[in-house]
Amino acid sequence: MGPHRVFQPLKQLNPDAILGVMARYRADTSASxxxxxxxxxxxxxxxxxxxxxxxxxxxxxxxxxxxxxxxxAAGRAEFNDAVEELVLGAAHGARRxxxxxxxxxxxxxxxxxxxxxxxxxxxxAVTVHVSDPTWGNHASLLGSSGLxxxxxxxxxxxxxxxxxxxxxxxxxxxxxxxxxxxxxxxHNPTGSDLEPAQWTQVIELLQQRRxxxxxxxxxxxxxxxxxxxxxxxxxxxxxxxEALIAVSFSKNLGLYRERIGALIVIAENExxxxxxxSHMLQxxxxxxxxxxxxxxxxxxxxxxxxxxxxxxxxxxxxxxNRIVEMRNLLARRLRQATGGGSFDFIGTQRxxxxxxxxxxxxxxxxxxxxxxxxxxxxxxxxxxxxxGNVEYVAQAIxxxxxxxxxxxxx
Ligand SMILES: Cc1ncc(COP(=O)(O)O)c(C=O)c1O
Numbered sequence: 001m002g003p004h005r006v007f008q009p010l011k012q013l014n015p016d017a018i019l020g021v022m023a024r025y026r027a028d029t030s031a032s033x034x035x036x037x038x039x040x041x042x043x044x045x046x047x048x049x050x051x052x053x054x055x056x057x058x059x060x061x062x063x064x065x066x067x068x069x070x071x072x073a074a075g076r077a078e079f080n081d082a083v084e085e086l087v088l089g090a091a092h093g094a095r096r097x098x099x100x101x102x103x104x105x106x107x108x109x110x111x112x113x114x115x116x117x118x119x120x121x122x123x124x125a126v127t128v129h130v131s132d133p134t135w136g137n138h139a140s141l142l143g144s145s146g147l148x149x150x151x152x153x154x155x156x157x158x159x160x161x162x163x164x165x166x167x168x169x170x171x172x173x174x175x176x177x178x179x180x181x182x183x184x185x186x187h188n189p190t191g192s193d194l195e196p197a198q199w200t201q202v203i204e205l206l207q208q209r210r211x212x213x214x215x216x217x218x219x220x221x222x223x224x225x226x227x228x229x230x231x232x233x234x235x236x237x238x239x240x241x242e243a244l245i246a247v248s249f250s251k252n253l254g255l256y257r258e259r260i261g262a263l264i265v266i267a268e269n270e271x272x273x274x275x276x277x278s279h280m281l282q283x284x285x286x287x288x289x290x291x292x293x294x295x296x297x298x299x300x301x302x303x304x305x306x307x308x309x310x311x312x313x314x315x316x317x318x319x320x321n322r323i324v325e326m327r328n329l330l331a332r333r334l335r336q337a338t339g340g341g342s343f344d345f346i347g348t349q350r351x352x353x354x355x356x357x358x359x360x361x362x363x364x365x366x367x368x369x370x371x372x373x374x375x376x377x378x379x380x381x382x383x384x385x386x387x388g389n390v391e392y393v394a395q396a397i398x399x400x401x402x403x404x405x406x407x408x409x410x
Contacts, residue, residue: 001232002238003166005181006300008405009213012330013183015225016136017059017375017376018037018038018039018136018375021037021038021316021373022035022038022140023036023136024367024373025038025070025373026039028371028373030391032370032371032392033128033148033371033409034370034371034372034373034384034385034389034392034393035314035373035381036372036380036381036382036384036385036393037060037373037375037379037381037386039138039188039352039353040140040256040380040381040383041251041254041319041323041352041382042381042383042384043052043159043319043322043388044322044349044383044386046386048254048256050254051253051254051312051315052311052315053302053308053309053311053312054253054254054298054302055317056296056308057298057299057302057305060301060302061294061297061325064108065297066081067103068145068349070178070290072290072291073103073281073284073285073289073290073291074102074103074104074277074280074281075103075105075262075267075291075293075296076104076293076296076300076317077288078300078304079104079147079262079296079297079299079300079303079374080102080103080262081102082102082263082299082300082303083100083102083104083247083262083264083303084100084301084302085277085303086220086226086230086267087217087220087230087233087245087247087262088230088234088237088262088264089102089227089230089234089249092237093238094237094238094266095127095177097163097269097270098270098374099267099268099269099272099273099278100263100264100265100266100267100269100271101264101265101272101273101274101276102262102263102264102265103262103263103277103279103280103281103284103291104260104261104262104291104296105230105246105259105261105262105263105264105284105291106242106259106288106291106292107142107172107248107250107259107260107327108216108246108247108250108260109137109248109261110246110259110261110263110291111179111248111261111262111263112138112141112142112216112246113141113142113144113145113249113287114283114284114287115214115246115265116128116141116142116143116144116145116278117145117283117287118244118263118265118276118283119145119212119214119244120145120146120147120178122279123177124146124147124171125148126139126147126148126149126177126179126240127149127150127174127175127179127199127210128142128147128148128149128150128179128180128181128214129149129150129152129170129171129174129180129181129211129243130149130151130152130177130178130181131151131152131155131182131183131187132151132152132154133157133189133190133355134151134152134154134156134181134183134188134189134375135183135188135189135216136375138181138216140143142181143302147179147406148321150174150178150385152167152170152174152180153166153167154167154190154192155187155190155192155355156186156295156346157357158181158357159356160345160349160357161191161192161345162192162193162194162198162357164201165197168201168202168205169310170346171202171203171205171209171211172205172209174209174211174230176209176210176260177210177211177212178212179211179212179213179214179244179368180206180210180211180212180214181214181215181216182194182202182213182214182215182216182230182370183215183216183218184215184216184217184220184225184229184245184290184385185217185219185220185222185223185229185230185232185233185350185351186218186219186222186229186232186351186352187350187351187353188219188283188351188352188353189353189355189377189379190220190349190353190354190355191349191350191351191352191353191354191355192285192350193223193232193348193350193351194232196217196231196232196265199231199232199235199236200235201268202236203235203236204238205241206239206309207239207240208239209267210242210335212240212242212243213236213240213243213244214243214244214245214246215228215233215236215237215243215245215246216246216248216290217230217233217245217246217248218246218247218248218250218251219250219352220247220250221252221313221316221317221320222251222252222320222323222329222350222351222352223306223317223320223351224350225313225317225320226313226316231235231239232309233245241264241266241267241268242265242267242268243265243266244263244264244265244266245263245264245265245266247261247264248260249261249295249299251311251320251352252296252316253295253299253302253310254301254345255295258294258298259291259292259295260295260296260299262292264278265280267272271295275348302371308373319383322383323351323352323382323383326382326383326385326386326390327346327347327349327354329385329387329390330343330346330347330382330385330390330393330394331343331344331345331346331347332347333390333391333393334394334397334398335344337398338398338401339394341395343356343404352381352383353377353381353382354372354380355377355380356378356379356380356397357378358378358400358401359378359379360376360377360378362378362400362401363375363376363377363378364376365381365400366396366397366400367399369396370392370396370400372393372396372397397409
């Protein structure tokens, strides 16, 4: 009998859907290839730039840094404070009541995972309700904690709009104490967000059914601006006793690989908030111990310095405007190419993503025949559209959509 093989039961897994698209795009040698797959911002040259405010803050940081010793399991206090203010606003009632606690995390993913572990530690029987569809990684980040997952209807692919009544009805049936994951803005993958009146109805439902909101804020500033994109979230946080907020600075500060985010938890009162924080720290210690510091140190400098912050807000506005322009341009070109308005929705949705609304067969043909890459659910990253490729993309979509027929007959 030979030595035991611990890894023997492990079979090769299929690559993660998004990472698989990235790998195929890289291997494609066509000069006309277009990447609408991976979810990163791109400028007009196709680069994912280091923001100028980040470069400046980083240079100052490197010049001043005197140690690489550990910071703390909660991360930088000044970062966590500034994040609370940015997300909740300076005068939020829950902050005034000292019911808010914040943990710096490795990206928004770290925040989602620690948040799920926290709910599981408190009440293992909780179900987390996520939108259908939602970002591909939500299921594993939340499900890995041991929580049950359920899906509430969110988007009608045929109408290219929210199916809000069905959403309310499904959440009405959720058990008291269950958690509801809500994209705070720029819903990934649909680009369709709740309107203010719909936030009001969701808040009423959360209160009535005693559901716990878990808000995912990964695109603050990509929809309208920093304030407006947090408006719905702030109202929720004002009106419920408990909430979790997973924040990411990957996109709005372009700090993807620095892994910088935060988990904000609002508890019923100050004593409960302290108890919750002690659990957040213990969970973090048990998974990754300390969050990476570099990105948080850069972000904290930008948030604290009026000039750097102003520069950031301007750069964020430029990223947002470029995406809005490309949305409008693609919608116009598709109107010309198809002779109809069935893709006009691309111009009105928000954030980096929209679902084109075509079948997986059309997605495959766009890739194999036209070298245009998107995920199999037909999610497009609009930041992959350039003035130089928009006509090509519109013609290809029109040709394939007209040949194969649009999904759901629309
Ligand atoms: C909806 C949503 N939530 C959270 C994240 C987490 O991002 P990160 O962990 O890179 O900060 C992303 C990133 O794509 C996202 O799209």
